[in-house]
Every structure is written in C-alpha cells, then in structure tokens.
Amino acid sequence: VTETLAEIEKKEPQVDAFLTIDEAGAQAAAAQVDAKPIATDNLLAGMPIGIKDNLLTDGVTTTAASKMLANFKPVFDATVVEKLKAKDAIMIGKNNLDEFAMGSSTETSAFKKTKNPWNLDKVPGGSSGGSAAAVAAGEVVASLGTDTGGSIRQPAAFNGIVGIKPTYGRVSRWGAIAFASSLDQVGVFSRTVADNATVLQAISGHDEKDSTSADIPVPDFRAALDGNIKGMKIAVAKEYMAEGVAPGVKAQIETAIDTLRSLGATVDEVSLPNSKYAVQIYYIIASSEASSNLSRFDGIRYGYRSPEAKTLEDVYVKSRSEGFGHEVKRRIMLGTFALSSGFYDAYFKKAGQVRTLVIRDFEKVFADYDLVVGPTTPTTAFDLGRKVTDPVTMYMNDILTIPANMAGLPAMSVPAGLVDGLPVGLQIIGKAFDEEAVYRVGYAFE
Numbered sequence: 001v002t003e004t005l006a007e008i009e010k011k012e013p014q015v016d017a018f019l020t021i022d023e024a025g026a027q028a029a030a031a032q033v034d035a036k037p038i039a040t041d042n043l044l045a046g047m048p049i050g051i052k053d054n055l056l057t058d059g060v061t062t063t064a065a066s067k068m069l070a071n072f073k074p075v076f077d078a079t080v081v082e083k084l085k086a087k088d089a090i091m092i093g094k095n096n097l098d099e100f101a102m103g104s105s106t107e108t109s110a111f112k113k114t115k116n117p118w119n120l121d122k123v124p125g126g127s128s129g130g131s132a133a134a135v136a137a138g139e140v141v142a143s144l145g146t147d148t149g150g151s152i153r154q155p156a157a158f159n160g161i162v163g164i165k166p167t168y169g170r171v172s173r174w175g176a177i178a179f180a181s182s183l184d185q186v187g188v189f190s191r192t193v194a195d196n197a198t199v200l201q202a203i204s205g206h207d208e209k210d211s212t213s214a215d216i217p218v219p220d221f222r223a224a225l226d227g228n229i230k231g232m233k234i235a236v237a238k239e240y241m242a243e244g245v246a247p248g249v250k251a252q253i254e255t256a257i258d259t260l261r262s263l264g265a266t267v268d269e270v271s272l273p274n275s276k277y278a279v280q281i282y283y284i285i286a287s288s289e290a291s292s293n294l295s296r297f298d299g300i301r302y303g304y305r306s307p308e309a310k311t312l313e314d315v316y317v318k319s320r321s322e323g324f325g326h327e328v329k330r331r332i333m334l335g336t337f338a339l340s341s342g343f344y345d346a347y348f349k350k351a352g353q354v355r356t357l358v359i360r361d362f363e364k365v366f367a368d369y370d371l372v373v374g375p376t377t378p379t380t381a382f383d384l385g386r387k388v389t390d391p392v393t394m395y396m397n398d399i400l401t402i403p404a405n406m407a408g409l410p411a412m413s414v415p416a417g418l419v420d421g422l423p424v425g426l427q428i429i430g431k432a433f434d435e436e437a438v439y440r441v442g443y444a445f446e
C-alpha cells in the first residue's frame with residue numbers, strides 16, 4: 001500500500017485517474033491485514049484496488065463525477081466493495097468517470113480529465129476511464145468499473161488492459177449508482193486475465209439486496225485458466241468487422257483470430273443482423289431508464305441544493321439545473337421524451353421489441369458456438385476534446401460493445417497488439433453465465 005501510494009503520487013499529476021485517494025483508510029486497512037496471519041489461500045489480501053466513483057464507499061466521498069454529489073458521503077458500502085473488503089483487498093481510492101457514467105471518454109466528468117497513460121493527448125475511454133487508466137499506469141493492480149453500454153470494455157481496449165463485463169445478474173448492483181438498471185453491471189479491470197478472474201470471483205454471487213442478481217452458483221473461474229481451447233467453437237460476426245472499423249484495428253483482430261485457430265479453436269463467420277440497431281435502441285432504453293433513475297436527485301434527499309432556491313419548485317429546478325452537466329441533461333430530456341404518453345409506443349416500446357431481436361440473434365449463434373469474438377472498438381483511443389462536442393459521433397463509438405449489454409451477456413476485452421503505438425482490444429462475448437469460456441479463451445490468447 002505504501003508503494004502504491006508513492007506510485008500514485010508520481011503518476012497522478014499526468015494521468016488524473018483518481019477523484020479521491022483514501023490514504024488514511026488504505027493505511028489503516030493495510031495495518032489490519034498485516035496484523036493477521038498470512039492467508040496463503042487468499043490472493044486478494046493486501047491487493048490495492050481502485051473503485052469507480054459511482055460505487056458507494058462507506059464514509060468516503062462518492063460523486064459519480066457530478067456536481068450533484070460533490071460532497072456526498074455514503075453511509076454504507078456497495079456490495080462489491082463490502083465483498084472486496086471481506087477478502088482483505090485494500091480500497092485505495094475512487095476513480096474518475098463520465099458524469100453518472102454517461103460518456104465514452106471520461107470528459108463529461110464535472111471535476112477533471114483523465115489522460116490515457118499510453119499517450120497523454122488521448123482519451124482513456126469511458127465511462128470508467130479513471131479505473132482503466134489507473135491500472136494501465138501501474139497505480140493499482142486492479143479496479144472496479146461499471147458497464148452499461150461498453151464502459152468497461154472500451155476503456156480496457158484503449159488502455160491495453162483486461163476488462164470484463166460479467167453476465168447481467170452475476171454481480172450485485174446494490175450500491176452502484178443506477179444509470180440504466182436493465183443494462184448496468186459492475187466488472188473488473190486488471191493487467192492479466194488471472195488477476196481479473198480472481199477479483200471477479202470475489203465480487204460475484206447472489207445478493208438479497210439486488211433482486212436482479214442471479215441465485216446460481218459461481219464456478220471457480222481460475223480453474224478455466226489452463227490454456228486449453230482445443231475444439232472450442234468461436235464465431236466472428238461479419239457485422240463487427242465491417243466498414244467503420246479502422247483498417248489497422250481490423251488487421252490486429254485478424255491476427256488474433258489466426259492465433260485462436262493456431263491454438264486449436266475453430267473460427268467461422270456468422271451474422272448478427274440486428275446488431276446494427278443496437279446503438280439507436282440503446283440511447284432510447286438507457287436514456288429512458290436514466291431519466292427515471294435520476295429523478296431521485298431532487299435537491300432534497302441527496303447532494304447539491306441550489307443556494308438560490310426560494311420555493312419548493314425552485315429547489316427542484318435550480319438544484320437540477322445547476323447540479324447536472326450537459327450530457328446528463330441531454331439523456332434526461334431524451335428519456336423523458338421517449339417515455340411520454342404520445343411517443344412511448346413509437347420509441348420505448350419499439351426499442352424493447354428490437355432489443356428482443358438482438359437477443360435472438362445471439363441465441364441463434366450460441367446454439368452452435370461457444371463464443372463470439374471481434375474488435376472491442378472501431379478505432380484506437382481518440383484525441384482529448386475531439387468528440388465531446390459531437391454526441392452522435394461519440395455514441396457511435398460504442399457500436400461493438402452495446403449488443404452484449406442488450407442481451408445481458410458476459411464480454412471481455414483483452415489486449416490484441418498496437419496500431420501506431422496505441423492498444424487494440426479483442427472482444428470475447430460468451431453465453432449467459434459462461435464467464436469461464438470467456439476467461440479460458442482470454443487466458444490462452446494473452
């Protein structure tokens with residue numbers, strides 16, 4: 001922990017991956033671990049971990065990178081944080097993100113811009129950009145993020161590290177500040193697949209506080225890490241290798257596919273024809289759910305209250321107008337519109353129907369295949385400031401990650417080489433609750 005804090009002090013001025021560093025808390029937790037006998041069967045004991053700042057941490061400021069929650073100190077831990085602490089992992093601090101996890105570059109944070117450690121002029125991706133950059137910069141061994149439309153996998157790809165979004169329901173969302181509840185999942189960043197499996201193991205499992213967490217056994221993920229993928233059936237969706245994917249990225253993924261073949265897997269081309277609608281329906285569904293979830297920030301129960309407010313109406317309107325940033329307001333307006341009585345059938349209902357088609361596409365492919373692979377992102381990390389003023393361009397960046405959220409499937413990004421000095425990610429999508437197959441292939445490949 002001492003070395004981690006020293007490393008953070010050295011690197012933070014360039015990278016800006018943390019919003020809060022809980023030095024005192026981390027030292028105290030480390031002293032407690034030191035006082036116990038060494039637990040040789042617990043790989044997490046003493047492991048320094050970063051936590052995305054939309055996951056509640058007892059007594060430690062949790063902002064969701066919003067002015068709305070700038071001074072919010074939770075009175076309990078998110079289940080994932082509680083589980084890590086129970087394993088004696090050390091929470092080092094809170095990582096920067098796009099405000100309320102809405103974005104793909106971490107630039108919508110109300111507080112700071114995180115830089116990509118590979119090239120400080122590039123974005124770290126988002127929304128979990130701080131969690132990813134902290135691991136890539138060597139500040140922490142692992143970190144937690146959340147993934148609603150790609151927010152773990154895309155930053156993992158941009159930072160050349162491993163990032164998994166588990167199956168919807170594998171990990172409790174209790175204490176994760178809700179963005180879009182039917183899509184949100186907590187997941188793990190790390191430099192290696194083995195570390196990733198170790199941390200996911202600790203945070204997985206049913207939680208009575210989250211009714212959408214699945215009451216099914218959690219397998220031993222590390223047991224899948226034997227390097228053997230002979231006979232596995234892997235599909236490549238032709239829509240994920242189409243135009244729009246940068247030639248350099250495509251070439252790296254083709255090389256990755258050759259590697260998988262040489263390791264003994266069979267790889268065939270398949271079609272996921274409805275994936276092309278995924279971004280459009282995502283922005284209806286996610287924004288609708290966000291507009292409902294964010295109604296709790298009313299200036300009364302949590303966080304920011306406008307000092308100008310004189311009437312009850314003022315408290316709502318002024319607190320929300322001043323407390324939320326542009327992107328969050330855009331989502332609330334989109335969502336409120338899509339849910340309004342005159343437009344509900346045309347937008348929200350229709351989006352739900354198309355979501356079912358996306359799910360069926362995957363079901364068809366998974367009847368014959370173990371996994372789907374492809375690029376995580378169409379390009380490598382882009383320049384800071386380049387897309388943040390152009391929401392549609394920013395939204396299209398998630399075209400390859402959103403389908404797995406729509407279908408609730410586990411998906412991981414693993415490093416697959418460099419293009420012009422910047423990392424490329426190979427995305428591995430599995431069947432529901434089959435993280436083992438995802439890890440098996442990721443481990444054999446890395």
Ligand code: GLN
Nearest residue numbers: 101102103148149150151
């Ligand atoms: N970039 C997507 C968005 O802006 C996904 C974010 C996420 O997964 N939290 O909504």
